[in-house]
Amino acid sequence: MNKIIVDTDKLVQEVNDDLYLEVIESKTLSLKIVSNKKIKLLIKVLNSDVKINLELLNNINLAINSLGINSSISYDIKIKDNTNLLVVDSIISNNDSINNINICDDGSNNNIEFYTNGINLKNKKLYFNLNGMVSKNSINTSLSENSKIINVGDGDSKIIPNLIINTKEVIASHSAYIGTFKSEDLYYLASRGISLKYAKKLLIKSxxxxxxxxxxxIFTREVSEFIGIGGDTNE
Amino acid sequence: MKLEIKKISVKTNDKEILKDLSLEINSGEIHAIMGPNGVGKSTLSKVIMGYPDYQIINGSIMVDNKEINNLEIDERSKLGIFLVYQNPISIDGVTTSELIKASMDSKGERQGLYKYVLELEGNSEKLKMDKSMLHRGFNVSFSGGERKKNEILQVLMLKPKFIILDELDSGLDVDSLKIVSEALNNYLLENPDTSVLIITHYTRILELIKPEFVHILKNGHIVKSGDYNLSKLIEKYGYNQSFELEGNMNNE
Structure with missing residues (x-):
């Protein structure tokens, strides 16, 4: 997988192969995914607020995994026909993180799954604003938005999932959860001798x-280093 | 490990679940608690483990003559108490191997990765577990039987001194139950000071891991204790009729 370190204000790129983008300072990424391709896109964002414009042409199988550490990642995605899109977007932040996600389906036979997972570590904002729009031209579209935020501190966390449907022929769903760790999971790990603090780290990773x-x-290593997994299990 | 429960009463959500319950399990002994649904069997396992949802309002739990009422769950685990769960959780994104390593590290049993993997794979073979399961998300897409094997794998790796088996046989097919029972019996042979508390509805598991003492729990306290034969009586006549029969036999 080709890796590009992005440290400019703007990147415009046509994507026709698997790609790993490590974003340090960029503000906007504009990516065009060419037709008839199966593509994996890995995006790591460190200490930045990034907007990703994605234009998908036809017959595309695209999987995106994005990880934001002390960052915001906003998506603006336009989809044509015959596309499978799976996005897993995870944010862990000590700072305010406002993530605006707009998905616009304007074609036929598209299957779109979007997962947003957030860990709000401190007393800051962590928002996922999701807008899934299915146009009147769409036929046979499936769209699901699934969001989860765990509040580790007393942060202000919000999930606003919107589905704006302009056609009768669509399967659309959303789920949203904001809360703390499940006590059942913490107790189980504690019953294995693992301290509460370390148990939370394992569950954050999960x-x-x-x-x-x-x-x-790649992301396992990144997350483990950030939250301190592999260190003292008794802390 | 010796565990003594001295006249404990326990409540949760303002409801008293256990009442004046006493039980003494000496080092190396195997005890079974039997009883119908809803009498407090699983509550007892969580009280011993230290679940904060259950409040001890009277009495004490002693381990090797020291009270552990105020110890946290992880501290009890570090003493050597291990609960084999009836319904173990799953954690996607954290592998079985990683979770067991974290448990061992937290107990100060740090060992080199190579030695650790060898031991883990060796123990998984004893349980006829596919090695790939060790490196998948913990219990993710595991069947009920595979989850129970994963629990016993942790016993073999963490080497506890007091094991609570909460409904080990539920969700296990006959062959799998034999495999985990054999692994546990071998562990007990190698670690003769380890004590076991079996919590069960049925006698099937007691034929494979034989208890020296059997207790019947009803309405939150032990109403009858006996030897292994008590479980055979229950199997044949059920809980209520067994008491009546035994009462008649004593009168004769």
């Missing part, structure tokens, strides 16, 4: 990475 499918070890 929430951020469980749906990821691409080169999982």
């Amino acid at each position: 929430i951020l990475l469980s749906k990821m499918t691409i080169e999982k070890e």
Whole structure:
């Protein structure tokens, strides 16, 4: 997988192969995914607020895994025909993180699954504003938005999932959960001798990475280092 | 490990679940608690483990003559108490291997990765587990039987001194139950000071892991204790009729 470190204000790229983008300072990525391709896109964003414009042409099988650390990742996605799109977007943040996600389906036979997972570590904002729009031209579209935020501190977390449907022929759904860790999970880990603090770290890793499918070890390493997994299990 | 429960009463959500319950399990002994649904069997396992949802309002739990009422769950685990769950959780994104390693590390049993993997794979073979399961999400897409094997794998790796088996046989087919029972019996042979508390509805598991003592729990306290033969009586006549029969036999 080709890797590009993006540290410019703007990147415009035509994508016709698997790609790993490590974003450090960029403000806008404009990516055009060419037709008739099966593509994996890995995006890591560190300490930045990034907007990703994605234009998908026809007959595309696209999987995106994005991880934001102390970052915001906003998506603006336009979809034509015969496309499978799976996006797993995970954010862990000590800072305010406002993530606006707009998906516009304007074609036929599209299957779109969007997962947003967030860990709000401190007393800051973590928002997922999701707008799934299915136009009147769409036929046979399936669209699902699934969001989860775990509040570790007393942060202000919000999920606003909108489905704007202008056609009769669509399967659309959304789910949203904001809360703390399940006590059942914490107790189980504690019953194995694992401290409460370390148990939370394991569960954070689980929430951020469980749906990821691409080169999982890259993000596993990144998340483990950020939250301190592999260190003292008794802290 | 010796575990003594001295006249404990326990409540949760303002409801008293256990009442004046006493039980003494000496080092190396195997005890079974039997009883119909809803009498407090699983509550007892969680009280011993230290679940904060259950409040001890009277009495004490002693381990090797030291009270553990105020110890947190992880501290009890570090003493050597291990609960084999009836319905173990699953954690996607954290592998079985990683979770067991974290448990061992937290107990100060750090060992090199190579030695650890060898031991883990060796123990998984004893349980006839596919090695790939060790490196998948913890219990993710595991069957009920595979989850129970994963629980016993943790027993073999973490080497507890007091094991609570909460409905081990539920969700296990006959062959799998034999495999996990054999692994547990071998563990007990190698670790003769380890004590076991079996919590069960049925006698099937007691034929494979034989208890020296059997207790019947009813309405939150132990109403009858006996040896292994008590479980055979229950199997044949059920809970209510067994009491009546035994009462008649004593009168004769």
